[in-house]
Every structure is written in C-alpha cells, then in structure tokens.
Amino acid sequence: MFQKMSFYKILVALILSMLLVAACAPTATPTAESVAVPTQAPPTKAPKLAFTNTEIQQPQEMILATTSSTQDSGLLDYLLPDFDKEFNIKTKVIAVGSGQALQMGKDGDADVLLIHSPAAEKEFMDAGDGVRREDVMYNDFVIVGPAEDPAKITGLKTSVDAFKAIAESESKFVSRGDDSGTHVKEKNIWKKAELEPVGDWYVSAGQNMGAVLTMADELQGYTLSDRATYLAFLQQGLSLKIMVEGDSSLLNPYGVIAVNPAKSPKIRNDLANQFIDWIISIPVQEKIQVFKKEELGQSLFYPSSKLWQEAK
Amino acid sequence: MAKIYDLQNVKRVYESRTVVDIDTLEIEDGEILAIVGPSGAGKSTLLRLLNFLEYADSGLIRYKGQEVNAQLPLDFRRQVTTVFQRPALLQGSVEENVVYGLRLRGKKNGKGEVLEVITRMGLEKLRRARARTLSGGEAQRVALARAVVVRPAVLLLDEPTANLDPYNISLIEEVVREINRVQKTTIVLVTHNVFQAKRMAHRIALMLSGKIVELSRTQDFFDHPRDPRTRAFANGEMIY
Amino acid sequence: MQQLLDGILEGLRLLFTGDAVLWEIIYLSGRISGIALVISAVLGIPFGAFLGLARFRGRRLVQAIVYTGMGLPPVVVGLAVYLLLSRSGILGHLNWSWIPQLFTVPAMIVAQVIIATPLVVGYTMAAVSEVNPDLRIQVRSLGATPLQITLAVLCEARLGIIVALVGGLGSIISEVGAVMMVGGNIEGSTRVLTTAIMLETRRGNLDLAIGLGMVLLLLAFLINFGVTQLQGKGN
Structure with a gap:
C-alpha cells in the first residue's frame, strides 16, 4: 500500500521536476543526453507501468456485460469470486443498461451477457448475435409509492390495474426512461393497460434505479422497481412502500447468452460456455437462492435454470 | 589592428522602409566604437545585426571573416552579446542571472568568476536577492555582469545608461573601459549622448536615417568634423 | 443531515483505517490520471509553447481549435473513444496489439489524455505569451539556442x-x-474514485459514496494547496 502511494508521489514529483528542473536550469548546448532525457523519459516509462498491474497475473480474461441490477444488488460480488478462483479466470464485469449490454454483444465487446430483457434477447438470438442462451434466474418487480397512496392502488391484484389507477388520478410516476430492462417492463405494462403515459404527472428520469427511487421518494410519487434495489434503499431510509407485488407480469427473468465468436477474434467463447455451464449448475443455483435471504428475510433472486427445474 | 566586423552595402528593410543602409563599416578588434545619432536612426537595428539577432536583407556582413547568416556556427554566435537599454532579467536571484550565460555554455564551475564579476559590479550584498526586485541601476549592473561573465569577444551596449543616476553611469562606464583594456573586448556602444561617446570611445560614428555619415577618431569627430551635420550634432545644435 | 454526517464519519474511518479497497481505488485513480497527465504534459507543453511563441500562417485557426478542445465535453470524448476502440469500431477491428482495448486502463488513459491535453496546450500557450518578449531576445543574445x-x-x-x-x-x-464508458468500472482494474461513487450511490451505499467523495475533495484540496505553496515561493 505504501509502495503504491509513493508511486503516486513520484508521478507528481516527476511532472513538477520536468518543469522546474528541465526548464529552469538552462541546459548546456544541446547534446544527445542533456536535452533528450528529461522530455522523453516519462512517456516511455509510463505506458509500461500502465500494463503491469492489469495484464500480468491474469492469463484468462472474460468480459461479462450485465445489467446494473446484478452488480448493484451485490449478487455478482457474491458469486463471481468462486468462479474466478475455480477456473483461474478474471471476469471483468461491465454493468450497464440491458440495451447497452446487448449492443456490446452485437459489437463483439463482451464475451457473455447476463441480462433481463426476454423480447430483446430473443431478437438478439434470432439475429445470430448469440450462440447459446440459458435461463438463469428471476427476480420480481414491485410497484412502490408513498404511504398516502393518492391513486389508491394498495391491494390491487394486477400491475395493469395499478397503472390504470395511477394514470386516472394523474399521480406522480417516475419512469427510468433509459431503455433498461426495467423500463422495457414498465412500457409493456402501459401497453397492456392500453395507456399512453403523458403529462406532467409522468416523469421520465433517464437515470438508474437508485436515483429513480430517490426521486420518487422526493416527489412522493410511484415507480416500478426491482425488489433488490428497493430493499437496499429501504435500508437507507427510503419511505416508499410496496403497493403491488406478486403479479406474474411483474416477474423478471434473467438469461445468460454466449456472444457469437464470429463477432471478433478476441471473443472467448470457451470461457463464456464455461461460465454458462457453471451458473446454471445446481450448486450455484442453490447459492443464488440463499443470497441475502437471511439478512432480508426473503430471497432476492429465484433460480430457474433447466437443470434446477429438472432437479426439482 | 585587425578588423573584427566588415560590413559592405548592408541594407535592412522593415516593410519597405530602409532602416539600415551602410555602404561600408569596419570595426576593429579591441576598439571602443560609439555610434551616435538621433532616435530612429537605425542604431539599435545595427546592433541587432551585429549580434546576429537578425540578418541583412542585402549586402554582406562578415564577423572574423565568417559570413553572417542563419548558418553562422554557435561558437561564433556566442562570442557576441548585448546589454540592452531595459534589462530583461530572469526570475530567480542575482547570482542565478549572472551564472545563466555560463550554464548555457555548459560550464559547470564558474563560481569564482561569477563572484568576482558580482563583486566588481558592487552587487555582493544583493547576490541572493530576487533580480526582479532590484532598482533600475542595480538591474542594469546585473545585466552587465551577466554579459561580462561569459567573456565575450564583442560586447554591444544599447543605451546602457539611459535614465540612470550618475553613480550607476560612472560605475558601468568604468567597468566597460576596464574590460576593454584588460580583456581586449571589442565594444560597440550605441548612445544618443555625445558626451558619453566622448568619454568612452576610440572612434565615433554618426548615424542618420540608417546611413553612417561620418566615422572618425574621437578627437577628430569633435575637432575636425568632415560633415556639417556632425558639427551640428556634436555641438548639440541638431534638433531631434 | 444524519446521512451526511454518517457518511463523513464513514469516510474518515475508511481513510484512517487504511481500508484496502479504498486505497486500491485511490491508487488507481491517481495512477491513471497521473499517467494521463504526464502524457498530456509531454504532448501539450511543447505544443502550447510552440503556439505561444511561433508566428505562422493559420496560427489563429489552430488556437481556435485548441480553445474548442478545452471545452470538449468529457462524455463526448468517452463516446468517441468507445466507438473507436470497440471491437467493431474503426480502430478496434484492426486488431493491432498496440491499440488499447475497451474496458482497460490504457483505454481510460487515452480518453483522459484527449480531455487534458487541450487544457494543457491552451494554458501553456497563454502563460508563454505573457512572458516579456524582450526576454527572448536577451536570452538569445546571451548565446541560447x-x-x-x-x-x-x-x-x-x-x-x-x-x-x-x-x-x-x-x-x-x-x-x-x-472513464465510466471507456473503463467500464471494473472492480480492481478500472474502478476509480468517480465511478466508485456512482456505483455506491446506485447501490444505496450512500455512506461509502460520501466517504469516497470526501477523498476526492481532499485530493483536490491537497493538489491545490501544493500549488498555492509553490506560487508563494515563485513570487
């Protein structure tokens, strides 16, 4: 640790000394050593340092593009170390929206995807962008809102009824508005309710789940959230309550996809398959089921791989 | 005496205005040559030509037999230096300013010389003072020390004592005469003060509108001027 | 209010207990930005000095381009670098080994160099043109190359x-x-202070986010304090 800090100091010192020493002590008649050294030393040194830490120890690197919910909930931090250790792989997690994750797959910038956008996933597979898709797990969405419940949705059985009530009463609703999986899910519910959400009451935030929950809390409005993020923010003092849950249309299935290796010679299809085989295996599925169960009194994710279902 | 500079048909033109137009000028090695004349006569431009800071548009300048142009070797360039009317000092102390020329030349051990020059200029108490905080006279002495310490073959002085008090003027004049005498340094002094020229120079040239109208020994310049304008200038009758 | 206080306490605790993860992130931030700055300095100072000192045709045009570069929105730089380095991007698909890959430290350094270099060029240019022009002639007269x-x-x-x-x-x-776009916020390799703050905020770990924010502020303060010290010496 202290070595690292001193490295930083050296950098700063290097920059300053470049100026103060190289520029201010007038150098002698330009000979090869006296002039070339102070200006050229840093660039040759620097890139070398840039590679040492990241590239040396890890022989196998795999890029996993996923939705922010799997990272933000802590699930990946909980699962991945086992995988990395077992197979000597360094999994690089890029947490983005489902839309960008799929685009990364199309561009060949990721080896494997873990996302929740069933329709878009199907399109992706049909277009030949992916070579293998497996169900992994699901979690669920909840409709949350202020305790006063101005739209009177508490106790409604379906998400569609709840959305209709919110639109009719023109109660504030904060939408992700970022084409994420959650946003897609929300749009589907509006579609099913045959409603076009427009008006002052409908706020399109264009932000991540946590920010949207905080906004809804500040505005005393409703929103659609995944359960994991909601519970995490509840612990931070969020005042919104769960109003509607359990509807089958609120289920949120996660799939894992191996990107077509034809996209780029750098794609590690072998590692992607290894990852898929591992995450759908029974022991890992069991681990998913117990994730945070004790702490929260409920599971955040429910395993759903074919192997798991057959075993049940 | 051998000649150190030889100028033939030298012209320097700024945007169609000819500022220096010299048919012939020879400067002798080891002399003190004063160039007098009103402002705008082209004296400072001539000094910049002699210091290789700019080049003639036509004609030929030779320095120690070498043709002066952009290709003049660094060894020759470094034999000539100028003290300007307004001293441009570097940030840092007096000592750092004086040692600067030696550093440029890659000389590591000039401590003794630097100290000697600083003492000669009466700056020993200000050695560590920030150069930018000095008075005008002190600053000009630093500038002269900085020029002298590199032991130039030619020292060019461009109105070095304009606006200075008598103490500083006499100290600077004394040092200049001394290095000319002891180190045989050639001095070219540009001044509009005929009395300073008389005190200092072996020869005096009068420059008017870019041309040298008279060049003669100091005695003759005052006693037997060939050109009526010289007489007018020497007597302070020329209005400019 | 309580949350802010908790966050500040948490930040202090993390800093002074030498939390390994925190220091790793600080180290990475410093290293990436430090290297990027050195490269920007090496590119930008000579170029800025050239623009400030040389007189040539088209100089004003180049200056206008530099000033535009100084105001480049970092997000746009990130997007551009992302699109270039993507495996299906203009540079990425060439597959040359010296072209940095997305989601690596070198890619982040590229983005940061693009952001910082125009700033270094512009400020250097301004600083250099403020130096007394007589000084250049004087120094040359003293025999400077x-x-x-x-x-x-x-x-x-x-x-x-x-x-x-x-x-x-x-x-x-x-x-x-x-850095979020190009680096991908990968733990232990491309996660820096700012992206960590975003992540922890998203996760609802506001204490940690505030703690990291304090570290960033502290770093900024230390850097600026160092500069004012230097300025004091310079005058």
Missing part, C-alpha cells in the same frame, strides 16, 4: 504551466462520464 530559449520562456512561465497541469489533473481525476 532555440531550444534553450524555449526552455527559458517555459521556465519564466512555470507558474502558469503548473496551473495548467493542475487544471488538467483536476479535470480528469474528477471526471466520470468518459
């Missing part, structure tokens, strides 16, 4: 240039859009 003249001018302008570097460092170490 063109390179020595440039060094002398840079030295005279050193405070301005240090300010340029600090400005550059401040802009890249506190920048989040480009």
